[in-house]
Amino acid sequence: MVQQAKGVDIDRADEFSRRLLDALYEMGLMPLSLTERPASYDKYPKELLAYLQSRPGDERSRVEMAFQEWQAWVLRKPKYAATKSDAYPAVMALGQWMRDNADLFNKATIRHLRKSFYGRTYAYLYPRLDQIVNFKDYCHEQNVGLDEVPRRQLPAQMDNSETGQRKAWLRAVADKGFVEVHFYKGTERSRQAIVKNLGEKYVEPLQEEAMTFLLNNPHYFDKVFRKDN
Known part of the structure; x- marks a missing residue:
């Protein structure tokens, strides 16, 4: 049975979290130690969640718009320049998973992820x-x-x-x-x-x-x- 918590599909939220962190680490955009400043652990996930929260439209169009804008933003990051061709398949896979699971990204789930991504990243790392x-x-x-x-x-x-x-x-x-x-x-x-x-x-x-x-x-x-x- 899928776990639920206040309107949040925890199983799929966990899957999204893992896929996003996999992609970010392949891009070389995440911390290399357990002692960096807290913002370094959830900066890029929170930016994607902010796009998801603020874009208009139905579920699928909102997810598509948010992902495309976040992708354009993250591709410009200097740290990523050396690994674009190797890591980009993970970025594309993340985008497709988000489109296929567009109904996941309701207000309750986005709020839950924003509050939990620091801990999720630390637990992943x-x-x-x-x-x-x-x-x-x-x-x-x-x-x-x-x-x-x-x-x-x-x-x-x-x-x-x-x-x-x-x-x-x-x-x-x-x-x-x-x-x-x-x-x-x-x-x-x-x-x-x-x-x-x-x-x-x-x-x-x-x-x-x-x-x-x-x-x-x-x-x-x-x-x-x-x-x-």
């Missing part, structure tokens, strides 16, 4: 970022398996001017085979934290999500590395 940083430290400290990785060019959204050791393991974390072999071993501390704070049943799905997130967003790992070093 924590298990992913904590594991990615843990894995980064593991790769850096252990210097593991870099000879396993083909010497191909780094993904376009990463800095191909890098040389030496840094380039070697930035290439490694963009390689699916390397990540699948080493991610579990490299995130022991994060797994223990998940068990302690959330419970054993969350370890496997959150680890799978974090690994998928890393492989889909190698530029994010690159930025985490640069921020922490």
Whole structure:
């Protein structure tokens, strides 16, 4: 049964939240740590919600107008310039999902999302970022398996001017085979934290999500590395 809270379809609100955050992280427009100023966690989601709240028309035309205007606004962001071609499919998919679910965006849902997106973003980021940083430290400290990785060019959204050791393991974390072999071993501390704070049943799905997130967003790992070093 679909959960309801004061006129809000919680299940679909959760799905919208996840899809929007997936797209924003692929665009490189969201925080790289858990200690940034609060506005950095919900700036872009709240802007989309503001468009949805203020545009006239029936459900579908209002959603279409809001998404097109938000998309035009977000595409101009300088941080996004290096990743447009790679991330844009996620933006298009988000727009199509919103059109298909236009009835979701009533006043109650928009109000609920505006009030909850800071927490939603933090909850989305924590298990992913904590594991990615843990894995980064593991790769850096252990210097593991870099000879396993083909010497191909780094993904376009990463800095191909890098040389030496840094380039070697930035290439490694963009390689699916390397990540699948080493991610579990490299995130022991994060797994223990998940068990302690959330419970054993969350370890496997959150680890799978974090690994998928890393492989889909190698530029994010690159930025985490640069921020922490």
